[in-house]
Amino acid sequence: MAVDINMRVLIVDDYKTMLRIVRNLLKQLGFMNVDEATDGSMALQLLRNGTYGLVISDWNMEPMTGLQLLKEVRADPKLKATPFIMVTAESKSENVIAAKQAGVSNYIVKPFNAETLKGKMVSVLGEF
């Protein structure tokens, strides 16, 4: 099934410039419906009040981290199937394993390029 590029995408990062960069990269890929949150708790609120086809989240944020957000999403019957890509500077193997155990759909290490972002989105959502 073709990916609906009109889906809502939620990007989560405590650095406003990163939100802006990811938003613009998504726009270049054709995804125009993008919402932003600056930490996990704000993201969770948006997720519970809307319908999102993809979450792209940083890990290291306060008060709720990306990993905590991921666990909340996977524990919520309405949200648990939402594709979730972690985009983080945390590049240790323990981090990747912990994220995978928590149910992350894919993992991107910062700094990343547009090709990597697109590649991971394709692997999670399918071709677009």
Added chain:
Amino acid sequence: MPAATIDRDLERRLTELKERQGDTVALGQVGLVVSALLDSLRGDLTAADLRVYQELEGLVSYIHAARAEIAQLRPQDIQTEFIPSATDELDAIVDATESATNSILDAVEMVESLAAKAPEELAQQLTDCTTRIYEACNFQDITGQRITKVVKALKHIEDKIEALVTALSGEAAIAKAAAKAPRAEKAVDITNEADLLNGPQLPDKASNQAEIDALFSNSD
């Protein structure tokens, strides 16, 4: 006082001091114990007593000299002036890079909107260029996180200096120092998220995307 008695008395006094204050004892207090012991030396001294006496006297002089040298370093200045100043400078770097990155992004977004009005081939070239600029702007996040790590390290140094200043001023810094005793390297517990939040690794230690991908697909 015979040497054996001096040894026992010194040991007893040091043990008392250790029981009261733990492993961290102010230099001045060690000096006081040794000085009191020297004062207690009375009567005929044997050659062994004299040797012990000289060694203790040397120890007192050494402690006094060490205190004077550390005081000359003015550790309070490090705590009250240099570290806060360094932290402010680092915060200013974060602010400046964020501001510069936003200016770059403003300009790039304008180029993108102009590209939409350009002929197709030129528009594609401009879009490719803007993509590369967006990618390069990743630096602001990474440098910000690195600087946060440095600020935390400075805070740790500040705490150590505070303990040193307290010890030098003759006050008991025992509880604080004991709580901050050197930590052994511990294994990472992936069920404890605090162990996982380390920020960016240095380039020679960080995993690249290919390594992350390999790990990701092999960690089932």
